[in-house]
Amino acid sequence: MERIYFDHSATTPVDREVAKVMLEYMTEKFGNPSSVHSFGRETRKAVEEARSSVAALLGAAANEIFFTSGGTESDNLALKGIAFANRKKGNHIITTAVEHHAILHACEYLEKQGFTVTYLPVDENAMVSVEDVKNAITDKTILISVMFANNEVGTIQPIKEIGQLAKEKKIYFHTDAVQAVGNCHIDVNELNIDVLSLSGHKIYGPKGIGAIYIRKGVKIESTQHGGSQERKLRPGTENVPGIVGLGKAAELAKIELDQRISHLTNLRDKLINGIQEKISDIKLNGHKEIRLPGNVNISFFYVEGESLLLNLDLKGIAASSGSACTSGSLDPSHVLLAMGLTHEVAHGSLRLSLGRGNTEADVNYCLEVLPQILERLRSMSPLNANSKLAANNPCSQCDHH
Amino acid sequence: MERIYFDHSATTPVDREVAKVMLEYMTEKFGNPSSVHSFGRETRKAVEEARSSVAALLGAAANEIFFTSGGTESDNLALKGIAFANRKKGNHIITTAVEHHAILHACEYLEKQGFTVTYLPVDENAMVSVEDVKNAITDKTILISVMFANNEVGTIQPIKEIGQLAKEKKIYFHTDAVQAVGNCHIDVNELNIDVLSLSGHKIYGPKGIGAIYIRKGVKIESTQHGGSQERKLRPGTENVPGIVGLGKAAELAKIELDQRISHLTNLRDKLINGIQEKISDIKLNGHKEIRLPGNVNISFFYVEGESLLLNLDLKGIAASSGSACTSGSLDPSHVLLAMGLTHEVAHGSLRLSLGRGNTEADVNYCLEVLPQILERLRSMSPLNANSKLAANNPCSQCDHH
Amino acid sequence: MYTEKVMDHFTNPRNVGEIENANGVGEVGNAKCGDIMRIYLDVQDDIIKDVKFKTFGCGAAIATSSMVTELVMGKTLDEALKISNDAVAEALDGLPPAKMHCSNLAADALHEAIKDYISKKGK
Amino acid sequence: MYTEKVMDHFTNPRNVGEIENANGVGEVGNAKCGDIMRIYLDVQDDIIKDVKFKTFGCGAAIATSSMVTELVMGKTLDEALKISNDAVAEALDGLPPAKMHCSNLAADALHEAIKDYISKKGK
């Protein structure tokens, strides 16, 4: 059976060219960039070239880019590194309720360390209000962290406006752009971004590598201690193949960006429209227009996400869900709940995240299969348009959990 | 010109088989292990198999192995994770003066957080005394961290005895085994090791991946926050190709271990004996017998390490040095100084670290080239056997630094 | 993640549907929790002549519902009452740890349905 | 890391050695710091007729020593005194930042040698 991959927000395949250059830096050019000899010098050069490629994608300077092990580490470094380095200035951080767990759990950790965190609410489209950000600022605020685009529902936040506000108030502005890089035009200067996180494996680059952009002059301290790599901000032998792969992926993202955006937007809209035409009792999650070009997130009433996913998987389609059952936690997606969805609607959410390798045929196949699956699952469900949903009742079975 | 690589302690080439399996997990089997669908399930399986391979190399259980981004992260996690999780029990940590900077700088950070650290001295062979460890223990001691084998001079510490002591005193025992894994027989139970750090790129595996062994029951907390990967101890999308590569490298290390040890020991002794025969005014650094099978570390009086390295490099030989000039710091190797070497002798140290790909011909070529280089450099040096070395004088030019 | 048996019951669930004149109906779970299981019984002379289910929930929830209907079809009420959630999971060759306590409620739904039958009969 | 010019002077250093009857000798650095540079001068009528060096140190230390001897050969003492460490680094097309302050002492050694010549002459 042919497999169709609609889970690019979870991870992307590594581009062939990227893999090829990585292979070269594993077996042939394997030196440690800190070494004085020729093996070291050739990898040092490659690392610095990759740094320039990543910088170019963001409109940054090469010496403002630092390599990490991924989006999670970049997020942790941004939050903790800035919080601890600027503790004397203040202890207040502003973020949103719909951030990735890398941000939310780092914030919870910082709260235990004496910081105060404001988690801004979002509207029904998962959009943060600039006014809310403004009102949350106190004279103790040292950092605002708002994600560029949401990983679940794709909503793109008013980054430029928040950045402008932060700049005026002289507060550092970090954005988790893990989902946005390679999918949106980003210029850190135009958008007033001080610190930005990105991850290799979301842009057809390798897993286990990420980067953080840190505007020159931003006060930040390292969270990992050791050698003097990455100007001591991020010690540890450089992951040269990962870095070189990320550099190549960034290069490709820059070249292909416009083409990717139009291709994905086209497929996305076709998929959304098709589902809306063919299937009733659904809800599109996230902002209608201001969303990631490849993101489709829809709640299908009366069914549960995991069983939907498994049925799609049996038909060869890989997707994702905001259902608690797929997250290993008991509550469904904190993003969907923050948008005001009821638990049962959140449980029935499906995320189809498209990538550059997807085709119209993939979309058509999905539109053929999905209605059949929905019909089957709904026929098995005790819920329907007429059932009194227990959403607002206390959960009588929670002791089973 | 053919290049000879004698810097395996800095990093190793990736094994061909390892690279091959990694490639497969980059372009074909690229799923996120947290995903429910078939792409996710196949990588989840691969990750768990790799975990078992790493566990098997150490005599550990698979669920005692956690993947990190490298040796530095494993060291940081071990020290900070145990220190913070056991703060109520005590605040004293024992380590040695010859640890890698990942340990030493993590300890310095912990000192700023209110912990007290004892840095044990070593003898002229870089060996720690078990008696010293014993005497350093107080009722506040929560952790002993002693490296398995030194990365510069190769000395192997009395791990089993220290582990036994720690066990008796109910103190956690961590060992940085980044250099020892794949070069020494290690069984965590036999050696009474509670926590162990290792790094992929030192054992013909990939850069940017490492692991930490944590004995079941050890109290430790995470240093990075985010998703629930690695049972929440180490969040972030798993570096699947890195993990699979490390698994394969561990598998190979287990199979080839005896063969590697005898091959390397043979070459090492040939190289040491040859240098001792051909070149005067030298000093072998590290323990004569109880040393890493592939480690040669020798100080050549009257010359400086970097110029030695560069000359070797010009002849196609890649090596390393404990000279300050190659470390980016002002002082030469803290390891050589802790062993009691004078600054000028430390400056003239050369490390040749052999690997499984090296041959007798490589050693012979080095033995041919090295005496010529020494002669040339010594003829340019203002120092000689008769010069009054300024070692004990105050450094008159330090304001230039 | 799931065993073959789970996938079999998930893909081809047995006894899906309602029984029009069921003399015992049990429901456990809650949409908020992500799992609702409803079991319909047709009991004759203390023997389960027919059993059907409707379930909103994940793969494990559907498979356990299906499995429990197979296990009790034709059994006496006493035998059916002895079937535990763990026994259902075992009959499926096990469930992932996270699912053991979340979605393994089918036996509870069955017991609720039997209770419903008994209380109705008592009247 | 190093420029081609640095590598050239490192590989083929000019004017290595001692001058037997040097009338000016200067030494800077310290083995402890990892760099010792000694410059020998043969000065005639305020002109540097010959200059040689001996250096213990890294690539940059050897290259700067070599370069400084080239720069001052045949120059007057006044001209030689105007040569700074930075000028030596520049003549080598630059040095890595870490080396600028550590191993770039050759001009200092030269100046010490000139001072030595002047003080000896003064006597």
Ligand SMILES: Cc1ncc(COP(=O)(O)O)c(C=O)c1O
């Ligand atoms: C918005 C967002 N932030 C952070 C991360 C974490 O990135 P990584 O898994 O590379 O650590 C992800 C992806 O999982 C993400 O989507």
Ligand SMILES: Cc1ncc(COP(=O)(O)O)c(C=O)c1O
């Ligand atoms: C003894 C020792 N510990 C820790 C490390 C750090 O490992 P990594 O560079 O993989 O972070 C190294 C190698 O650089 C090492 O030799």
